[in-house]
């Protein structure tokens with residue numbers, strides 16, 4: 001990029017997390033190309049302060065007033081130019097501000113839905129890591145993106161891979177694409193005896209073999225609910241029928257996902273497992289920029305292997321197809337139940353193998369009416385969380 005080109009202004013939602021800090025690592029490698037406009041976080045005041053000192057955004061937002069007050073005090077003490085925005089809906093404001101070109105949605109959970117929708121309604125370039133927002137928002141999310149001319153770029157590595165393999169002409173997908181194949185690592189318990197799943201601790205579940213990620217997605221990877229959420233995410237991003245989406249375990253995580261065409265030809269996207277690759281791809285698309293990731297060394301590469309997911313060890317995986325075929329809104333119920341169950345597991349209130357029971361029991365208890373608005377979705381999310389909390393209480397260890 002030449003010196004005279006205006007930098008792209010960027011808001012990073014969930015800046016202190018794994019995806020947020022990897023995003024800033026890519027940005028750091030391209031001085032002059034990106035200008036950080038705003039950053040948000042929930043609890044890590046000092047981490048956000050350090051990011052404000054380095055990237056000097058115009059605004060910073062914390063999820064609670066107490067954390068915002070702490071940050072504002074420290075920003076003042078450090079004489080930084082950043083303003084801590086404390087207005088109601090401050091996260092939505094920095095996601096939709098007219099001065100912003102691109103928004104990285106890297107908040108974890110359904111909490112990211114409203115800010116991502118605000119960015120979509122403002123027609124932004126939306127880099128979506130926050131898969132739960134799409135799992136909850138479903139059709140309504142995609143309609144909002146389309147109606148307001150937003151550009152939705154997937155950051156989840158599997159969906160970035162599929163995005164890169166699909167023809168750029170979206171209107172040709174129906175006639176050319178047969179199916180998509182999501183690869184999965186299988187997580188840390190791929191070979192563990194299913195009879196011992198009850199004893200798994202949060203520390204064991206968060207020790208992913210290939211990635212250092214936030215705690216919620218780490219547990220989701222261990223149960224393979226992460227892949228279930230990704231099947232739903234793929235259904236909406238790529239407008240595929242549930243039966244056009246397959247999952248295969250590929251422990252090395254070199255192939256990030258594949259597209260199969262009508263003639264049985266398959267295109268795959270490969271690389272070292274490093275989230276800075278899909279982040280750089282989303283930031284620069286359709287251009288390509290340095291991500292900081294190591295190059296794949298084929299001479300050093302061991303075999304690439306594939307296997308089916310064991311239904312006994314990973315009973316949650318099939319819930320994605322089940323939820324997609326059920327009434328609209330069911331995927332929001334599944335997501336809420338899973339967020340509550342994972343949280344209870346991380347707080348040692350629920351056994352690992354009962355996360356699935358909470359999800360099942362919540363799905364059994366709630367039959368959603370068709371959500372017609374964000375308010376409907378948030379109410380459904382709330383209702384499902386209450387049902388899931390009750391299930392956790394029944395199943396608590």
Ligand code: NDP
Nearest residue numbers: 014016017018019041042043044107111129130131213214
């Ligand atoms: P982390 O837990 O590492 O980070 C989450 C970020 O969101 C933090 O900045 C956190 O703030 C903030 N946050 C948490 N809760 C809230 C809330 N209620 N309101 C506002 N902000 C909040 O998660 P990851 O970076 O691992 O994941 C982020 C998203 O990206 C998830 O949806 C995940 O599924 C997806 N993803 C992640 C991948 C990865 O490799 N990590 C890969 C593919 C997708 P604070 O830390 O200050 O409390």
Ligand code: MG
Nearest residue numbers: 156157158230
């Ligand atoms: Mg993924």
